Amino acid sequence: MNTEITGVLVTFFITLLIAFPLGKYIARVFRGEKTITDFMSPFERFIYKICGIDPTREMTWKQHMAALLSINLVWVVYAFFVLIFQDKLPLNPDGNPGMTPDLSFNTAISFLVNCNLQHYSGESDLTYLTQLIVVTFLQFVSAATGVAAVAVLFRAFAEKTTTKLGNFFVFFTQTITRILLPLSIIMAVILAFNGTPASFDGKDSIVTLQGDSVQVSRGPAAGMIAIKHLGTNGGGWFGANSAHPLENPNYVTNMVEIVAQVILPMALVFAFGFFIMRRRLGYVIFGVMTLGMLTFMIPNFFSEMGGSPALAKMHLANATAMEGKEVRLGVPASAYWQVMTTVISTGSVNSMHDSSMPMSGAMQMLGMMTNCFYGGKGVGLLNYFIFLIIAVFISGLMVGRTPEFLGRKVEAREIKIAAIIALLHPFLVLAGTALSAYFAAHHADINWAVKPGAWLNNPGSHGFSEMLYEYTSSSANNGSGFEGLGDNNLFWNITTGIVMILGRFIPIIGPVAIAGLLAKKKYIPQSAGTLQTDTATFGIMTYAVIMILAALAFFPALTLGPIAEFFNLY
Amino acid sequence: MLKYIIPSVKLTLVMIVLCAVAYPLLVSGIARFAPGQGKGETLSVNGKVVGYANVGQSFTRDDYFQGRPSAVGYNAAGSAGSNKGPSNADYLKTVQERIDTFLVHNPGVTREQIPAEMVTASGSGLDPDISPASAAVQVQRISNLRKIDAQILQQLITEHTEKPLLGPQKINVLKLNIALDQIK
Numbered sequence: 119m120n121t122e123i124t125g126v127l128v129t130f131f132i133t134l135l136i137a138f139p140l141g142k143y144i145a146r147v148f149r150g151e152k153t154i155t156d157f158m159s160p161f162e163r164f165i166y167k168i169c170g171i172d173p174t175r176e177m178t179w180k181q182h183m184a185a186l187l188s189i190n191l192v193w194v195v196y197a198f199f200v201l202i203f204q205d206k207l208p209l210n211p212d213g214n215p216g217m218t219p220d221l222s223f224n225t226a227i228s229f230l231v232n233c234n235l236q237h238y239s240g241e242s243d244l245t246y247l248t249q250l251i252v253v254t255f256l257q258f259v260s261a262a263t264g265v266a267a268v269a270v271l272f273r274a275f276a277e278k279t280t281t282k283l284g285n286f287f288v289f290f291t292q293t294i295t296r297i298l299l300p301l302s303i304i305m306a307v308i309l310a311f312n313g314t315p316a317s318f319d320g321k322d323s324i325v326t327l328q329g330d331s332v333q334v335s336r337g338p339a340a341g342m343i344a345i346k347h348l349g350t351n352g353g354g355w356f357g358a359n360s361a362h363p364l365e366n367p368n369y370v371t372n373m374v375e376i377v378a379q380v381i382l383p384m385a386l387v388f389a390f391g392f393f394i395m396r397r398r399l400g401y402v403i404f405g406v407m408t409l410g411m412l413t414f415m416i417p418n419f420f421s422e423m424g425g426s427p428a429l430a431k432m433h434l435a436n437a438t439a440m441e442g443k444e445v446r447l448g449v450p451a452s453a454y455w456q457v458m459t460t461v462i463s464t465g466s467v468n469s470m471h472d473s474s475m476p477m478s479g480a481m482q483m484l485g486m487m488t489n490c491f492y493g494g495k496g497v498g499l500l501n502y503f504i505f506l507i508i509a510v511f512i513s514g515l516m517v518g519r520t521p522e523f524l525g526r527k528v529e530a531r532e533i534k535i536a537a538i539i540a541l542l543h544p545f546l547v548l549a550g551t552a553l554s555a556y557f558a559a560h561h562a563d564i565n566w567a568v569k570p571g572a573w574l575n576n577p578g579s580h581g582f583s584e585m586l587y588e589y590t591s592s593s594a595n596n597g598s599g600f601e602g603l604g605d606n607n608l609f610w611n612i613t614t615g616i617v618m619i620l621g622r623f624i625p626i627i628g629p630v631a632i633a634g635l636l637a638k639k640k641y642i643p644q645s646a647g648t649l650q651t652d653t654a655t656f657g658i659m660t661y662a663v664i665m666i667l668a669a670l671a672f673f674p675a676l677t678l679g680p681i682a683e684f685f686n687l688y
Numbered sequence: 689m690l691k692y693i694i695p696s697v698k699l700t701l702v703m704i705v706l707c708a709v710a711y712p713l714l715v716s717g718i719a720r721f722a723p724g725q726g727k728g729e730t731l732s733v734n735g736k737v738v739g740y741a742n743v744g745q746s747f748t749r750d751d752y753f754q755g756r757p758s759a760v761g762y763n764a765a766g767s768a769g770s771n772k773g774p775s776n777a778d779y780l781k782t783v784q785e786r787i788d789t790f791l792v793h794n795p796g797v798t799r800e801q802i803p804a805e806m807v808t809a810s811g812s813g814l815d816p817d818i819s820p821a822s823a824a825v826q827v828q829r830i831s832n833l834r835k836i837d838a839q840i841l842q843q844l845i846t847e848h849t850e851k852p853l854l855g856p857q858k859i860n861v862l863k864l865n866i867a868l869d870q871i872k
Contacts, residue, residue, distance in 0.1 A: 125854035169698035188692035192700050212765075241765050255708040259700075287699060294703065299711065306715040313742050316712075316719035316726035321765055324730075326745040327738045327865055328752060334740055334764040336728050341715040345707075358767035361811030363742040364728060369855030426774050426804070432787060434802045435821065441779075441808040442769040445756070445817040448856035469811045470769035580773035602771030687775050 122450040129373050129454065137381045141388025141400075147296050148269050148289065148393060155296040162295055166287070176282035179634025182270050183627055185286040186263060190230060190623075193259065197226035197252045201244075210245035211320025212335070217243065224611035229256035231622035232264060232494060234346070234353030234465055234597035235588075235614060237606040241335040241356055246318060253353060254342045258302075261349030261382075262293040264496025267626045268386060271503060272393040274637035275524050281638055297382070298348060305344035305378055313367035316340040339365065347378040350495040352465030352597040360455075360468040361444055372447050372468060376455050379464040383492040386499050394524070399652040403502065406657045410491035410664065414481040415457045421477035422453035427687050442470030453478065460485030463494030465597030472575065472584065472600040476687060479583055479600070480680035486594035487672045488664055489543065494595060497622075500629040502660075505667070506651070507536045507632060509660040513649055522649055526636040539628035543593050544671035546617045550589035551675060555582065557609065568604035575602025579686070583679035588614060593621035731862060733869070739862050740764070744816040747865060750793055751833040753818070753826050755861040756805055757786060760813035770809040783807050794829045801825050817858040820849050836871055844868065 146153050166173050177185065200207070205216040217225065221237060228235045229252065238244065244253065266289035273283040310316045315336040322334045339355040343365055346353055356362040366372055387407065391400015422439050430437035443452045452469035459466055460482040471482055485491070490501035507523065511533050514521030521528040554573075557564065558581075562571030574581035584600040591598055592614040599605070605614070642648075650656060719726030729741040739745050746762040747754045755762075759770035772779035786807040787799055803821045823845045831838040848864045851857050 121852070121854055122856055128854060165699070165702055169695045169702060171695050171699070185692045185696070189696035189699065192693065192696045196700065239766065239768070241767065250712050251704055251708040254712065255704050258707040259703055287695065291699070294707065299707070302711065303714065307718050310715065310719035310726055311722045313723065313729050315724075315728045316716045316722070318716065319727050322728070322740075324737050324739060327733070327862065327869070328747055328749050330746060332745065332762070332764050334728070334743055335766075338712045338716050340719060340726070341712045344715075356767050356812075358769065358812035358814070361769065362767050363744065363812060363814055363816050364740075367742045369852055373854070428774055428780050429783065429804050429808075432784065433799055434787070434804050434807070435800060435825075436804050438804045439774070440756075440805040440810075441772065441774070442811045444811050444815050445805060445819055445856065445858050446815075451855065467811075470771050472771035472773060473769060475774055575771050576773040576776045576779075578775070580775055583773075600771065601769070602773075683773070683775050 122448045125369065125373070126450050126454045129376055132373070133377045133380045133384065136377065137384035138388055140381055140385035142392055144297065144385055144389035145392035147292055148272060148389070153296070155300065158295045162291055165291055169287070171287045173285055173288045175285055177285055178281050179270060179274070179283055179630050182283060182286045183630060186267060186626070187623070190263065193256060194226050194230045197230060197256060198222050200252050201225055201248055204245045204248045207245065207247050209247035209318070212245070214242055214245050220608050220611040221606060224615045227615045227618050228597065229253055229351070229353060230260060231595050231618050232260035232349070232351055232463070232497070233592065233595040233618045233622070234351045235592055235599065235618065236353055236597070237611055239357035240354060246337050249337065249342060249355065254345060257342070257345045257349045257351040257353070258294055258298055261298060261345070261351065261495040262290050264494060264626075265293040265297070265386070266290040266496070267630055268496035268499050270630050271500065271633045272390060274633035275394045277637070278525070278641040279638065283634065283637065298345065301348050301378070302341065302344040305348060305374060306340045308374055309343055309371055310340040312371045313364065314340040314343060314371070315364055336364070343375070344378070346466060347375050347464065348382060350379055350383060350462055350464045352459065354466060360466050361470065363444070363446075366447075366468055368446055369451070372451055375466070376458055379466065380458055380462055380492060382495055383462045383498050386496060387492070390499060396524070396652060402652050402654065402657045405654070406661045407491045407502070409661055410488060411457065411461050414461060414485050415454070418457045418478045418481035419450070419453045421475045421481070422449050422456070424475070426475065439475055442473030444468070456482055457485055459598060460596060461491040461493070462498060463489060463594055463596045465591060467598050470601060471587070471598055472602045476680040476684040479587070480676055480684075482598070483587055483590050483676065483680070484668065484672070486590045486596045487543070487547070488668045489594040490664065497595070497626060501625060503629045503633070504536045504539045504625070505664045506660055507532060508540060509656065509663045510649065510651065512663065513656065513659055517649070519647055519649060522642065523636065523651060525641045525644065526639045527642065528636070532632045532635055535628050535632050539625050540667060542624055543621065546593040546621055547586070547589045548671070548675060550592070550613055550617050551586045553613065554585045554589070554609070558585070566609055567607035570609070573604045575604070579679055579682035583683065586675055586679050589617060592617040595622050731866060733866055738866070741860065741862065742816055744810070744814045745862060747861065751830060752865045753823055753830065753861055753868065755818060756815050757807065757809045758813040758815070759809045762814060764814055767812045767814050769811045769813060794826065796828050797825055816860055816862060818861055820845060820857055820859060823859050823864065830868070840871065844871070
């Protein structure tokens with residue numbers, strides 16, 4: 119057991135050790151300074167040339183958003199049709215069928231928005247072609263979209279007064295060529311050498327030692343699993359995601375995968391500090407995020423380590439919470455993963471969250487409800503920025519000064535945007551859950567592929583948690599699930615599809631708009647009366663704002679789900 | 689917005705080639721040098737493949753060491769966990785049944801000796817491993833059926849226990865059973 123707890127601590131330490139220099143590197147890339155990946159420059163210039171992009175043309179925040187939305191529109195249309203017709207396209211050694219339109223709608227959006235909610239199972243519902251040209255492709259570009267959006271924030275606060283905020287296509291391309299691709303190649307090779315398949319061979323038929331015939335799914339998975347983590351995407355090659363022994367063969371690959379998904383969200387926070395030459399602000403944000411992560415990590419860890427109370431009553435050798443977990447990974451590494459994957463919006467799983475203890479489930483949901491402790495690729499920092507602006511505003515009111523952030527006045531317009539964004543997430547989660555609960559309770563017999571009466575895999579409050587988790591995960595663009603939910607049917611495919619798309623683009627546009635509006639304003643030099651935002655006091659203030667908003671919005675729903683289950687069990 | 693569509697389409701095509709064609713081909717090429725040539729590592733007995741080292745398989749025969757319960761019956765083409773919540777009454781009944789079955793098949797073993805992992809389903813349904821305690825609790829049964837001294841089996845378990853520097857101790861069930869078949 120001690121080697122397992124050490125394992126978790128070592129994992130977190132390695133993450134920090136990589137994230138810090140990586141943050142410095144990212145800041146240099148976006149500043150256009152010399153880096154070790156400069157050998158990519160001719161290749162990037164070639165890309166700009168054939169695509170008709172002028173890399174020197176700077177964009178305003180509106181142009182950034184127009185470019186971002188245009189390219190995302192192209193991707194979603196492309197993905198939708200390829201998934202429907204995948205059975206007629208090559209590279210389908212297992213003979214899997216095309217997707218139904220509603221499943222394709224859900225899947226295309228899910229990967230477009232970096233959510234990777236999966237209402238299908240990779241082994242039987244995708245072909246090798248779509249695993250690569252839809253799923254892997256979108257995992258790269260959706261992650262790069264998030265980073266390109268946060269790069270606008272970097273630029274907005276790096277200069278005094280400006281409307282020129284860099285070029286979207288350049289930020290986007292460089293994120294892929296200089297950050298995601300090199301890291302993915304390294305990681306994919308590590309995975310392949312530890313036993314993750316990477317060849318294009320189809321299913322294998324074997325006869326087992328005791329004489330059963332079985333088929334074993336394989337495929338070029340290593341590359342996809344690398345970017346699924348580095349890009350905080352989370353969608354698995356196999357149905358069981360990173361609990362699958364080919365997707366995550368041993369404890370070392372488990373460490374690599376959990377480190378990989380956290381390094382970039384962390385690095386971007388440091389990069390922000392370096393880029394705008396206010397390292398202290400970066401450290402304070404990092405500190406608050408770490409505090410927030412620990413707020414959920416510690417209860418989750420103890421709740422999982424405490425074992426299952428119902429099993430304890432059966433008087434076995436132990437009551438370890440091993441339902442839905444793997445022996446090679448063990449409870450501590452699974453608990454650590456459960457929280458990390460939910461606070462940073464990856465949503466890959468190495469244990470089945472549906473089978474975790476009630477308090478763990480609550481912590482996983484809170485990770486997604488706050489959705490900004492490190493957060494997803496790029497968007498985590500954007501979400502945090504919203505709360506930061508609200509904290510600036512409230513602090514300003516408390517001390518009776520005009521709220522200011524980094525030398526710009528925060529005024530009514532910015533606060534209105536921030537308020538809308540802060541309220542959108544609870545609205546999407548709660549409205550969705552209410553709607554599904556209504557159908558499950560009152561229209562159990564509707565003739566959908568899975569009837570509402572059969573949606574839930576567990577009775578009572580845990581069943582309610584399955585629905586709450588699904589919408590929380592969709593709106594937070596996380597993608598993990600209480601997977602017992604029978605979600606491949608018209609209702610869930612459509613509603614979560616809509617929630618995912620709103621939960622992605624509005625929380626990108628909002629903060630970028632605020633940043634763009636603030637960047638345009640007259641720069642006010644610091645004076646004795648300026649509210650210091652890079653202090654521990656202000657950090658705690660931001661933390662309080664985030665936690666209070668989450669508690670106000672979500673506590674009643676959590677009471678009906680995991681909290682009720684907790685009091686039933688213990 | 690329209691003026692961004694054309695560069696977007698072109699950039700999309702470039703990125704498909706880069707991220708979804710060149711990248712996986714490169715990884716697949718490098719993986720040829722990995723154990724199992726990137727096709728997954730297999731284990732053979734007398735030149736015949738009997739399974740994948742990392743993919744758990746079903747052992748229902750009592751004269752083999754058995755792995756953990758699987759929600760999908762060790763279907764390696766359709767992995768999944770049970771997704772049963774810890775308070776689900778039906779699920780707890782299933783666990784109770786597994787305990788009863790285990791006790792019937794392992795005379796002399798008491799319920800206080802059964803580790804929880806042997807009566808709970810794994811996350812993937814394909815867990816290839818069990819803990820040393822889960823192997824030890826099966827020794828008496830196998831010893832009776834195979835007429836092999838329990839000491840020898842205990843020795844076999846010790847030899848097959850992997851003790852990594854970090855992470856839990858574990859035994860690969862397939863490797864253990866291959867070795868078991870070789871004891872004469």
